[in-house]
Amino acid sequence: xxWMLAARPPFxxxxxxxxxxxxxxxxxVRDEAxxxxxxxxxxxxxxxxxxxxxxxPGGVQVEVVExxxxxxxxxxxxxxxxxxxxxxxxxxxxxxARQEPKLAGVMENAQGRLLRSPTxxxxxxxxxxxxxxxxxxxxxxxxxxVAWFGSPLVASAPTAQDESALRYSEAPQAFPTPEQxxxxxxxxxxxxxxxxxxxxxxxELARSVASGALDLEALRHTDLPTAELRKxxxxxxxxxxxxxxxxxxxxxxxxxxxxxxxxLKMVSHEWHSGEPVxxxxxxxxxxxxxxWKGLAYWFWDWSYKG
DNA sequence: GGTAGACCTGGACGC
DNA sequence: GCGTCCAGGTCTACC
Numbered sequence: 001x002x003w004m005l006a007a008r009p010p011f012x013x014x015x016x017x018x019x020x021x022x023x024x025x026x027x028x029v030r031d032e033a034x035x036x037x038x039x040x041x042x043x044x045x046x047x048x049x050x051x052x053x054x055x056x057p058g059g060v061q062v063e064v065v066e067x068x069x070x071x072x073x074x075x076x077x078x079x080x081x082x083x084x085x086x087x088x089x090x091x092x093x094x095x096x097a098r099q100e101p102k103l104a105g106v107m108e109n110a111q112g113r114l115l116r117s118p119t120x121x122x123x124x125x126x127x128x129x130x131x132x133x134x135x136x137x138x139x140x141x142x143x144x145x146v147a148w149f150g151s152p153l154v155a156s157a158p159t160a161q162d163e164s165a166l167r168y169s170e171a172p173q174a175f176p177t178p179e180q181x182x183x184x185x186x187x188x189x190x191x192x193x194x195x196x197x198x199x200x201x202x203x204e205l206a207r208s209v210a211s212g213a214l215d216l217e218a219l220r221h222t223d224l225p226t227a228e229l230r231k232x233x234x235x236x237x238x239x240x241x242x243x244x245x246x247x248x249x250x251x252x253x254x255x256x257x258x259x260x261x262x263x264l265k266m267v268s269h270e271w272h273s274g275e276p277v278x279x280x281x282x283x284x285x286x287x288x289x290x291x292w293k294g295l296a297y298w299f300w301d302w303s304y305k306g
Numbered sequence: 307g308g309t310a311g312a313c314c315t316g317g318a319c320g321c
Numbered sequence: 322g323c324g325t326c327c328a329g330g331t332c333t334a335c336c
Binding site: 141 | 315
């Protein structure tokens with residue numbers, strides 16, 4: 001079955017998919033045939049489906065092979081809308097960006113939305129797995145986590161033994177739920193999934209969410225001030241200044257910059273003749289963009305391409 | 307509040 | 322093929 005979801009204009013699915021590296025992380029798959037997205041998703045009912053999403057005039061078309069109940073279809077619509085930021089409004093940012101040649105074209109290209117996962121749990125895990133590692137390491141760790149703990153798209157009838165046994169699978173799988181990760185132990189996350197020292201961070205996060213002690217998903221729709229929301233994120237083990245800023249961007253708050261080694265290099269060449277700079281210089285470079293500084297930084301047309 | 311060192315892995319490099 | 326070095330953010334202990 002398939003259905004259409006409307007998007008606030010301007011909208012470009014290609015711009016969302018290309019907004020950052022998330023599309024390269026399982027279970028996201030870039031759909032080369034349509035320029036859109038594919039993704040295996042587990043529904044609240046436990047059913048596992050493969051979503052296909054492509055752009056149509058006015059929004060996106062969503063397709064799954066399976067027949068869904070009304071509730072399941074509504075759940076998927078909510079997830080797709082959140083992932084693609086279909087209702088996000090960037091008109092205030094575009095009005096400011098119009099004055100800045102380095103941001104020329106952001107409105108015409110419908111830039112602003114950042115691809116996000118259906119749950120904040122998934123985005124926090126992925127963000128933790130971007131820290132202190134190369135991008136290839138992030139892809140490997142996320143892929144391994146999905147392969148070990150995700151729900152398979154096509155499951156044979158499980159036996160009692162299968163239910164308790166963990167099996168690595170490269171078949172298409174959904175991102176694991178907090179409960180599925182919480183059932184692991186740290187040694188397994190270190191030794192098999194090879195998360196390294198990040199293993200206890202991911203495990204603690206999963207167990208906090210699974211036990212109900214931490215309502216992470218509530219932060220997706222909170223009206224907390226950005227500074228307070230940042231404090232909540234920084235309270236998560238493994239989430240520091242960079243990771244918190246990255247997550248705030250995903251949550252639609254752009255007041256803080258995700259300053260990493262790449263940002264330091266770019267700002268160094270853009271405004272300091274290649275001389276080493278610190279986080280303060282990066283912040284200063286974009287401070288005048290106020291609540292939009294994160295987006296200005298993200299879509300800046302850097303002179304240095306190295 | 308600021309800083310040094312440890313954490314873990316994969317890739318680059320030299321032998 | 323093996324060993325060494327380095328890059329990549331965050332945490333903890335210490336000052």
